[in-house]
Amino acid sequence: MFAPPEAYLVLSAAVFCIGVFGLLTRKNALLFLMSVELMLNAANINLVAFSFYWGNVTGQTFSLFTMALAAAEVAIGIGIILVLYRNFKDIDVTEATTMRW
Amino acid sequence: MAGIFDFAPAIVLLPFLSFLIAVGTALSGRDLLPKGGAIPGIAATAGSLVLSIAMAATVAGGEVYDATIYTWAVGAVPGAEAPLELTFGVLVDPLSSMMLVIVTLVALLVHVFSLGYMNDDGQTGLPRYYAGLGLFTASMLGFVVADNLLMAFMFFELVGLCSYLLIGFHFREPGPPSAAKKAFLVTRFGDYFFLIGVVAVFATFGTAQFAGTEAAPGFPALAEQALNGEFAANTFLGLGTQAWFTVVGLLVLGGVVGKSAQFPLHTWLPDAMEGPTPVSALIHAATMVAAGVYLVARMYGFYAVSPTALGVIALVGGFTALFAGTMGLVKRELKQVLAYSTISQYGYMMLALGAGGYVAATFHLLTHAFFKALLFLGAGSVILAMHHNENMWDMGGLKDKMPVTYYSFLAGSLALAGIFPFAGFWSKDEILFETLIHGLDGAPLLLLGYVFGLLAVPVTAFYTFRMVFLTFHGEARTAEAEDPVPVRWNVKGPLAVLGVLAAGAGVVNLAPVKYLTGLEVDFLHSWLDGGFTNLTVHHYAEIDPYSSAYIGGEVTTVLLGAAVSLGLALLGLALAYRLYAVPEPVEHTDKLGAAKDLLYDNYYQDEYQVYLANRVVLPLARAADTFDQSVVDGTVNAVSSVSLFSGRRVRRIQTGVVSNYAALVTLGLTVLLVLFGVLGGWLL
């Protein structure tokens, strides 16, 4: 029923790296948000898996909180994207470079 | 017990309060206080005087006080169990309580005198003047009650600063600012050695307390124990204990020589006469210059165990006494004569200290404070009457027009010249007597100092009475002298008080009378024999390297010494009378020819010091500056240019593109993982 912990870790690493991959290869801010969701949920996989591994519901409870935080993050993220669009007429993150040196 | 000693800090804080008030007034720029701010100063010094007298009365009852008020730094010392503490504390013992009374009394009188000298004369900038006086009084009192060497050093510097500020009071004229700078720099040169000495004392003993306690004795007591092998003092430079103590003592002596205007750092004091005359009386005669001598007396237990240091003190003092006296012979300005006589008299005190005459030095310090302050204030009165003309050749005949000034000035002069029975006779005689008896017992250095001191006696009497006769006797030589400006009570009052003291202060220690009659009349001796056991006269007498020898018995020696010095003083007086107490005196000193020029130009001391500064110090400073500009700054600039350059390149990483940052973070994480994995052995 329960696969060896390595399998879950590799799965979560894969999900996380897919998120990172999206972050690195895309320019669209909305896709950024989605990628970040993937990365957060990779952490959730680990939390749930190790909750079972230790026989303790703390990890599961924590993953619920992570989801709530993800919701908050998306809310703010969408707001930021709106402002980004307003100021640069685009949601391409590579355009917004006015704060560099 | 909430005794009187709990109020000891108030002695220092009261004048400081008056300083703050005066500074506030000066900053406001308006005439907020009546009399230009003199009233708070007078009130504060009067309060301090009352407290000081109360302290002295309590000390007379056999109580002493040594308390740490504030510890402002504590640090562990490697290799020592007790931490090094830097503290402010109050030490009230017979010596300091006596000095407290002297300082507060003279300060009070000078404040009152300033009412006449500064206010009635319509001077401007009075709040600044009284601020300086207040700060000076506070710092001098702080110096007097200091219970450790570092605190003493700090207040020592503060009085130097006040001296600078007050000498340069008339800063719009050309002379005072340059005199102020000279005074500051010359004393600073000595204080530099003093500072090293303070550090050396801390390094050697781990404490700089003067008195200390049974458990933690002060450094003079530790020095004594170290020489007896009971305490392991740190020595440096590979010197033995005795030699190292001598070095430390001489380092501290540097500050003393600068502040008490001893040869060769005396050149600032005559120039300091550019300051207002009350300032000269307070700072450059009675108190600040006494700080050096007081410091030696304060830590006398440390010097007493070092015969070499004592010898140096005695020789410097004796030489200065004669040397400065000869320069005073030919001066034309009233205050210049007094300045050289001050240097000379402090030379006597140093001679006494070096000769083991602790009581004699303290006694002369006491009497000199009174009669020299009197002479300066009297000179101030004359100068005021003469519309600030200080040239004695423009005076004459003031005797009948200014009787109060004349008689008090005369009392001061008789005291200065050491004429029986005025105060100066007793103290100077005791100095010479102590030097003689200690010198006779196989200390030729002291005998040399005695000869210097003895030769200085007629010189002193001569220049003193040359000054008196030129100023007050004969015919008036100018219109100002014909019709001097009258002075008011606030000038006459302090003169009268000091005149009485100058005439009678000798009774506090009639040592010769004791030798002759056996009466216990050496009150100062028994006074200074009280208090902390390590700081008493008989303790000093036990540890100093001298013993006494007499010429044909004690009484004979006393009489012989007194007769010789009194005879020489009368000789000088008579010569001055013969030459200058005539209606139309002429400049007899012109007959000295080249010698007169030599004396008048102070043996070209200033010239050689300027030469040293220009030819030795300046090129050194230039070389150091070049080194600093090229090597030190060059290195610093090179380093900074490297970081500037690399910063300009590295900032290109900050593209502002989020994806690049993310890529860098990802790569960085990967690299770190690999690195830690390989190093930690859990990867590959």
Add this chain to the structure above:
Amino acid sequence: MSDDPNDGSRPRLKRDFNPVPGLAAVALFAVLALVFLQASFGEAQGFEQGASITASIGYAMFNIDAGAISGAVVSGEGFVVAFVLIAVALDVAIDGAVFLAKSEDEEGGIGAVLTDGGREIREKLRGGDD
């Protein structure tokens, strides 16, 4: 698949895809997987037979003492403080989102002035012309 812009209105994959930085993500995955597969774990403890996970999470989230509950319960820690904090965070997030998303047309909003990087003020002062 065609890049012809006149090719109707059907959705198209935007060509903003730049695969080169993605290699970093692949490398990270390789390292992570390598580490994980080398690690060795013991046997999992697992949950108690017949225990209700959902109920246990509920007890943990509200600090209900597991001893007071009949039946099998998986142990956990109390999370009521974290729960409240998350509630506050969500509230703040929704307020923040509304604040950021407010239309710029509502003149005078300090948020609008601040979030446009000062452009509006500059245009007002200099009269347009960026």
